Every structure is written in C-alpha cells, then in structure tokens.
Amino acid sequence: MSRLKKLLLLLCLPVAILTACDQEEELREVKLAEVTRSIFYAPQYVAISEGFFEEEGLDVELTTTWGGDTTMTALLSDGADVALVGAETSIYVYAQEANDPPINFAQLTRTDGTFLVSREPVEDFEWEDLKGSTFLGQRKGGMPQMVGEYVLKQHDIDPHNDLELIQNIDFANITSAFASGTGDYVQLFEPQATLLQEEGVGHIIESFGTESGEVPYTVYMAKQSFIDEDPETMEKFTRAIYKAQQWINEEDPSTVAESIEPFFEDTSLEIIEQVFINYNEQGSYAPSPLVNEEGWNNLQSIMDEAGELPEEVPYDELVNREFADQIMSE
Incomplete structure (x- = not known):
C-alpha cells in the first residue's frame, strides 16, 4: 500500500468511527x-x-x-x-x-398457555374423568388458575367440590411436586409439560388454551x-x-x-x-x-x-x- 493510500485511510478512519457512533446513538x-x-x-x-x-x-x-x-x-x-x-x-x-x-x-x-397433564395415559379422555381426582392447579388469583377453573366449570365440574384441588404450591415447584407423586392431574405451562412427557412422568391430554377461547x-x-x-x-x-x-x-x-x-x-x-x-x-x-x-x-x-x-x-x-x-x- 502506498504512503498516500495509508494517509487517506488514516484520515478517513476517525470519520468512519464517528459515523458508526452516531448511528448507535440514534437507537432509542x-x-x-x-x-x-x-x-x-x-x-x-x-x-x-x-x-x-x-x-x-x-x-x-x-x-x-x-x-x-x-x-x-x-x-x-x-x-x-x-x-x-x-x-x-x-x-x-x-x-x-x-x-x-x-x-x-x-x-x-x-x-391460555397451560396444558392438562395426566399421570397415567388416558384413552378417549373426557373432562368429567377429572371428577373425584386429585388436581394440582395453579396459584389462586393468577390468570392460569382463573382460566383453569373457568374451563372446568364450562364442563360442569365444580373445582372446589368435584375435585381434591391443590393450590398451595409455588409456581416454580408445581412441576417437581407432580413428578414426585402429588396429584393425578396437573395444569402446566410449557416446556414443563413436554419435558414430563419426554421423561415418561406425565402425558399431555388436553389444552386449556383451546378450551377457554381467545x-x-x-x-x-x-x-x-x-x-x-x-x-x-x-x-x-x-x-x-x-x-x-x-x-x-x-x-x-x-x-x-x-x-x-x-x-x-x-x-x-x-x-x-x-x-x-x-x-x-x-x-x-x-x-x-x-x-x-x-x-x-x-x-x-x-x-x-x-x-x-x-x-x-x-x-x-x-x-x-x-x-x-x-x-x-x-
């Protein structure tokens, strides 16, 4: 490279750097x-x-x-x-x-983003199959819990009388509680639902999202x-x-x-x-x-x-x- 080209490059470099900085500063x-x-x-x-x-x-x-x-x-x-x-x-x-x-x-x-997961495989599942079961639900007052109970009621299930409803487990511990043996069914977000299914611990059988509407x-x-x-x-x-x-x-x-x-x-x-x-x-x-x-x-x-x-x-x-x-x- 000639001395002239090197000089021009050095002269242009600060301009290029300043231009790049200006472009970054333009981002809100x-x-x-x-x-x-x-x-x-x-x-x-x-x-x-x-x-x-x-x-x-x-x-x-x-x-x-x-x-x-x-x-x-x-x-x-x-x-x-x-x-x-x-x-x-x-x-x-x-x-x-x-x-x-x-x-x-x-x-x-x-x-809604939750799925119904069963402990055992269920063929030809009907929502009324949940009656009499132990159901591990989401935290009371949260949207997942509200949607979950809404869907159950739409299928003529009283969440507080037709099920043994468990709602006292922290969100972060619901998956591990089910995996360790608590509940016949659980309401879970992904990827926890799929991970349990991959591990053979649970089976995704229904979607609360499709049942609750938009x-x-x-x-x-x-x-x-x-x-x-x-x-x-x-x-x-x-x-x-x-x-x-x-x-x-x-x-x-x-x-x-x-x-x-x-x-x-x-x-x-x-x-x-x-x-x-x-x-x-x-x-x-x-x-x-x-x-x-x-x-x-x-x-x-x-x-x-x-x-x-x-x-x-x-x-x-x-x-x-x-x-x-x-x-x-x-």
Whole structure:
C-alpha cells in the first residue's frame, strides 16, 4: 500500500468511527420487562434476534421480572418503559384509581398457555374423568388458575367440590411436586409439560388454551404518560412485534427454534421446536398486535367467574389500538 493510500485511510478512519457512533446513538433505548421467560413469547425473542427492533431504530433492553406484581411495579416505578404481562394486571391497577394507568397497546398471545397433564395415559379422555381426582392447579388469583377453573366449570365440574384441588404450591415447584407423586392431574405451562412427557412422568391430554377461547393473555402495556410523550416509539415497537408475528407464520418451526435458542440455553433445540409447535398449533400466538374487544370482554368474564374482577372496565378505557390499526393498514 502506498504512503498516500495509508494517509487517506488514516484520515478517513476517525470519520468512519464517528459515523458508526452516531448511528448507535440514534437507537432509542427501550426498557422492556417480561413477566417470565417462556417459549410462549417466541415472537418477542424473534423481534430481538432477527433485528426487527433495530430496523425500527430501537435498542430493547430486556429484563425478566418474574411475576405479575414485580413486573407491574417495574412499569409503574419507571424501572421499565414497556411491560409484557397479563392484561388482567392493568385492570387491577385501574381499580386502585391509578393516576397514570398502564394501557394495553399490543397483544402477543391470545390463549391460555397451560396444558392438562395426566399421570397415567388416558384413552378417549373426557373432562368429567377429572371428577373425584386429585388436581394440582395453579396459584389462586393468577390468570392460569382463573382460566383453569373457568374451563372446568364450562364442563360442569365444580373445582372446589368435584375435585381434591391443590393450590398451595409455588409456581416454580408445581412441576417437581407432580413428578414426585402429588396429584393425578396437573395444569402446566410449557416446556414443563413436554419435558414430563419426554421423561415418561406425565402425558399431555388436553389444552386449556383451546378450551377457554381467545383472550388478551399476554400483552404489551405502557403508562399513559409514556404513550403521550413518545407515541413514535410506541408505533415503532408495535411494528417490530408485528414483523415478528408475520415472520413466525412464514418460517418453519425449526427455523423459529434456532432463532430463539439463545434465550433458552438450558433447553434443547428439539424441545424448543416441539413446544413452539404445540403453542402454534393451538393458535396461541396472536397473528397481529391488535387487542380486540371480544377478547377483552372474554377476559373480564373469566375474571368475574373466578370472583377476581374488581370492576368492569370498558374496552376503550385501557386499550389503545391506534398503533396496531396504523401498522396493519400500511
């Protein structure tokens, strides 16, 4: 290389570095808190791994806050700009007369994410087979428990009289409790349900998601003040999620599993793929970010049936569909 070329390269290098720095600074940081880490949220991880957020000029900082209460606390205290959590939490906060309520602006999952797992193989299962059994359910007051009881009642089963219902085991210990011999049936999320089946400890026999109907089960929400102050970021965030929702419908399950594998280091690629298939086949992944009114009303019916609805909240009060409508019309 000639001296002249070397000199030109040295002169251009600082410019290139400054340009790269400027591009990095242009990314808008968004603090995102997710209620748990789950393959149930596959489109979110796709939006990160496939660069859809970056394409929209966003640098998403993802934190797992483990639980609805802690996730909502993070959002309300400005520890997060956006929260991925069950839509019912926004109703609980609203009922406490919050001055700056969390608003649901984009939907990620539209069904319950739990499955009914039996200890023994069951041929030609009927829901009435549960009567008289010991049923290991989810924590009282949580959305999985509310959906579980709602589905049982839809099949003429009184959860508190027709079953020996166990609800005093922490969420993190339900799988191990069943594996160690507690209960004839258990209500479980993935991948725990599939892992028990792989180990021969349990058998997936039904889906609470298909039985309960469409609900805004897991949604993105932000405080009203944040939406008012930065609607452009809300629009970009929603667009990135919509890109991911479309992407998972266009790609095969193995490609999706490879995309989200870095988020599940302790889970094999084969299990990730199978769990994605299970959720995808039952329609758990919302095809668009739109939170529709029918699902919102169904959510409140389930909460009311469980005795957990503090007050009925109109759809327009806690749902902002402006960004979803805009993006889907593009």
